[in-house]
Amino acid sequence: GENVEQHPSTLSVQEGDSAVIKCTYSDSASNYFPWYKQELGKRPQLIIDIRSNVGEKKDQRIAVTLNKTAKHFSLHITETQPEDSAVYFCAANTNQAGTALIFGKGTTLSVSS
Amino acid sequence: DSGVTQTPKHLITATGQRVTLRCSPRSGDLSVYWYQQSLDQGLQFLIQYYNGEERAKGNILERFSAQQFPDLHSELNLSSLELGDSALYFCASSVGTGVYGYTFGSGTRLTVV
Numbered sequence: 001g002e003n004v005e006q007h008p009s010t011l012s013v014q015e016g017d018s019a020v021i022k023c024t025y026s027d028s029a030s031n032y033f034p035w036y037k038q039e040l041g042k043r044p045q046l047i048i049d050i051r052s053n054v055g056e057k058k059d060q061r062i063a064v065t066l067n068k069t070a071k072h073f074s075l076h077i078t079e080t081q082p083e084d085s086a087v088y089f090c091a092a093n094t095n096q097a098g099t100a101l102i103f104g105k106g107t108t109l110s111v112s113s
Numbered sequence: 114d115s116g117v118t119q120t121p122k123h124l125i126t127a128t129g130q131r132v133t134l135r136c137s138p139r140s141g142d143l144s145v146y147w148y149q150q151s152l153d154q155g156l157q158f159l160i161q162y163y164n165g166e167e168r169a170k171g172n173i174l175e176r177f178s179a180q181q182f183p184d185l186h187s188e189l190n191l192s193s194l195e196l197g198d199s200a201l202y203f204c205a206s207s208v209g210t211g212v213y214g215y216t217f218g219s220g221t222r223l224t225v226v
Contacts, residue, residue: 043115043219046215101158105155
């Protein structure tokens, strides 16, 4: 079936460094790619999203890039802070799942001060 | 508070039993999506309802079923429970049939003993 692959599964950085998380998707009809942040014991929360007619989107320290030809998209966090520590999920919509989002398996980001 | 309400927050039950999880979507949202989150599988899409009708199915087991009522709340029924069904169950809602503005509830933690 359609899926979303996410790498790496864990990422450790020093405070102030940048972090990059990458995802690939298989459904060429996918046109919406959100990123969610999930803190321990809490619900996933949308932090940024991108649609297929846009190549890059920024929101303060967070940016997402999309390469539709290669079917991959990435999350970039600059100047990381300890409060960025969480699990990050990428997702994509797929025709096979109706209008539901299919999620990657998540990246656990640890930012040490 | 996301506006998506899930009850109960925690549930402990024995193998072989049946449980019902409840989700009330955000006011104005017509779509409800159910997800299962276990440690090694990330967020697995189970099923989507839109305005009372089943819209899409994901990796939902035959022992699981769901419905959406006229007041738009949804229930996920899990029967013949097994130890492996222990997980966090999230519902999400969105306004229409699209995935934009997907908002998650706080989840129900199910423990099967």
